[in-house]
Amino acid sequence: MDNKEFLKLVKKYEDKYEKVVENDYYRQNYHLMCPVGFMNDPNGFIDFQGEYHLFYQYNPAYPEPNKIVCWGHVKSKDLVNWDRLPPALAPIDWYDSQGCYSGSAVNVNDELVLVYTGNVKDIAGNRETYQCLAKTLDGVSFEKDKKNPVISNQPEGYTRHFRDPKIWQHNDFWYAIIGAQTEEKRGAAVIYSSKDLYSWNKIGEAAGANLGKLSFLGYMWECPNLFSIKNKDILLFCPQGVKAEGDFYNNIYQCGYLTGKLDYNTGKMSYSDFTEFDRGFEFYAPQVTKDSKGRTLVIGWMGLPDEENSPTIEKHWLHCLTIIRELQLKGNKIIQKPVEEMRLLRKDEMGYDGIILNNEEIQLKNIEGDSYELLCEFFYENVQSFGLKLRCNKDKKEETLFYYDSEEEKLVLDRSKDGFHKDGVRKCKVKASGKLKLNVFMDKSSVEIFVNDGQEVFTSRIYPSKGSNDVIFFAQNGEVSLNVRHWTI
């Protein structure tokens, strides 16, 4: 099949299911989604010549068994209004026949170059893994490099679970960090360097073998990013096979980071403790980029591999991406803030100041909906718990609960009555300080809650019924004072 025929095949699926998909109430209002079918990792996020390009893993055939994983493509001038472009990479070559898997993008002398993993599996299920290049002249159609693949299969000591190259430039070299599994079935991230993007040398393992007390970090690491903020290097990656530990690591697969210093000679990183990146139910495969304003931006997949329980599947689509966030570093902790441009989406501001809640629940006029931004500041002293009931419908007994338990000093997200899920609580320790600030981004079927200016984030899909739009503020056994701002999006 050539590229033209592949684009026709994608269009066939899009035409067939676009109406069913569009009519689904759970289609998001302002989060990125694929037109039909299955979306997973964001790929190739880059600020290129005044426009942000973003790619993503896209299988338009889903939920039909025919798996055709290509790179979907969108671009934007402001990170909130996106234009859809034709798929950029089609799995039609011998080195990517079972999928153009995840990767990244770089600007090489004013050319946009994509670096990705070609996934190949024979009938017996044996895997091959190829790192490949593609470039564009017009920012729309991409040409794979004639010299592909530039790295064939894995280096010695690793299995063929070797993928997701993230590329950056440092001094005169290109570097790639690639997700890996050792022959002993331990997760790792391997570093390569190259002068020209064609000839690559493995220089070492950034983290994996040198993990010592962090050796609990699973059997495979996917989607590593290595970047620096304020002279510190950060390795953000997705370990698989980490066991739950109290309030930590409760999702099927994890996403978290180490901060420290990368030694460019040995490829080894010194690091601090592993920190979970997001405390909600769905966050995976982040893609980090630096933009021309010097900001470190991230977008993630609001889904997890092997987690396919959603009412949208019968409507022929599954998953979406998160909003874009700006990353900052405070000590060894990443702070995540909704990117400033999110404000462009704000409409119809409503506000209340100094509302007193004394062992009661209240609703506030015009604070409601299924697509909004909500900013709340709670001031508290002696109170057992307080917080929000989102997407409520008393008749249907639906609500998504988010509250602070001041006895346990924990934030709690409970989606067990969201309208679809039957169980599910995530908790996160946040020391009592007398003030709690929540910035909530609600969309038709998701919620992202930024706590205390990005100290923690809870990201989750939720599936309330149409019309479950109430917001209830509550305080239990005590008093809080509350300021609220609400914008429709």
Ligand code: FRU
């Ligand atoms: C992560 C992942 C990557 C792979 C891609 C395939 O979700 O498994 O490791 O490149 O998805 O779609």
